[in-house]
Amino acid sequence: MASPNVFNTFHFLVLHFPIALIVISFVCDLVASFVKKSKWNGTLKKAGFIALVLCALSGIVTCFAGLIAAASLHLLGTIGAHAAKGIEFTIYVTLLAIVRLVFAKVKKIDIGDNLLYLIFALVGAILSFTLFKIYRYPHWGVLQFTVPLVITGFLADIGALIWKTKQWAKSLQDIGYTFLILGTVAIIATVITGYQRAAEMPALAHAAVKPVKYDPAALHVHEIWGVITMIFFILLSAVRSYFHFKFEVSSLVKGKTVFVVGAVIGIVIISIASHLGGTVALFPELFGK
Structure with missing residues (x-):
């Protein structure tokens, strides 16, 4: 088996x-299309815009990292179909982001809640779940959202702190808070479905096409870090919620150092937990049909 290298590891870190x-x-x-007259319309479209741009950028990075890793490990001949899917998906979402950016710059409008745009965006969402078989089982599906939600929310918070005098800083703070809460919910769901999946792994390993073994010790460590991650983000969300509702949102700025440090620690913890998940087993049968 080829030894993983830095590009291979990076590919698996960013592909989510x-x-x-x-x-x-x-x-x-x-959701923004249903609340066009609400103050949340603008915030939701900003969140959609930010997520789309980051989707395109991370897709490009993921493709390059994967191709470089495959080339260095002499696996290009065996990943053709997978690579093609990744490139096609990345081209699609990148074009979607470019079109939206052009409308924003030239026409000065955000087409995020436009019906035609939503149809194309839905196609992209369907592609992401079908091309890469995210639907295979619950744990694999929900874990896709944990790190992206947490880190995107963190970036929104950092943006709000950097550009706190801008009129859209409040929207960034709302996005950061909402994504943190949603990320925490996704983490809780991931831990629950992870334990359910772990209970199935002995039978899956036994029924594998080729005789293989997963590493129970690695699974146990992964589970521990998963629980640590869940507890940490529940606490972080509780603290953030206290500041969000008890005081004016601007009060968060006063404790920005503590919050930023806490968020960074949380990101490190969830990254470790995610990395350990990849050490549990490396055979296709565990990922379902």
Whole structure:
């Protein structure tokens, strides 16, 4: 078996972003289309816009990292179909982002809640789930959203702190808070479905086409870090919610150092938990048909 290298590891770290962010972008824009007269319309479209741009950028990075890893490991001949799917999906979401950016720059309008745009965005969301078989089982599906939601929310918060004098800083703060809460919910769901999946793994390993073994010790460590991640983000969300509702949102700025440090620690923890998940087993049968 080829030894993983830095590009291979990086590919597996970032591949969740384009898959999840196109879905998040579509959902935000879809909800915005139903609340066009609400103050949340603009915030939701901003969230959809940010998620779409990050989806395109992370898709490009994911493709390059994967291709470089495959080339260095002499696996280009065996990943042709997978690589083609990734490139096709990335081209699609990148074109979608370019069109939206052009309308925003030239026409000065955000087409996020436009019906025609939503249809194309829905196609992108469907592609992300079907091309990469995210629907295979619940744990694999929900874990796609954990890191992208948390990190995108964190970036929105950082943006709000950097550009706190801008009129859209409040929208970024709302996006950061909402994505943190949704990310925490996704983490809780991932832990629950992870334990359910872990219970199935002995039988899956036994029924594998080729005799293979997963690493129970690695699974146990992964589960521990998963629970640590869940507890940490529940606490972080509780603290953030306290500031969000108890005080004016601007009060968060006063404790920005503490919050930023806490968020960074949380991102490190969830990254470790995610990485450990990849060490549990490396055979296709565990991922379902």
